[in-house]
Amino acid sequence: MSKIACKCGNILHDNTDQIRYKGYIISDGEFFDLFDFADEMIESGSPCREDMAMTFRHNIGIGEKRIRLKELYQCPLCGRVLIEITPGQFCYFVPEGHEEKNLLDYRAGELIEFKQRLI
Ligand SMILES: [Zn+2]
Secondary structure, eight states, X not given: OOEEEOTTSOEEEOSSSSOTTEEEEOOHHHHHHHHHHHHHHHHTOOSOXXXXXXXXXXXXXXXXXXXXXXXXXXXXXXXXXXXXXXXXXXEEEOOOSOOOOOTTXXXXXXXXXXXXXXX
């Protein structure tokens, strides 16, 4: 997807990475499947970590993937939220009771270090 027209007339461009008004949503079922898939990769015992990482990445995303994400945009002009119905088709939600127009412009917190269990 390279351009999406918002109902307000603004054109949302999607032609690079780390777009401040773009995100992804995942269903609750897919969310837990994601953890199961990560466990499966970790527990596979494959000696090739790079292949495992690429397999993981290739199976998660938009479109026909094992773990499916949907694209989500928030128009920075009017604040509408656009959620993907099918690739290239969106439904629109108008904000109610707030003026936030940058809900997707955030970064993750600090890494929580893994602490190995002593058994
Ligand atoms: Zn808009």
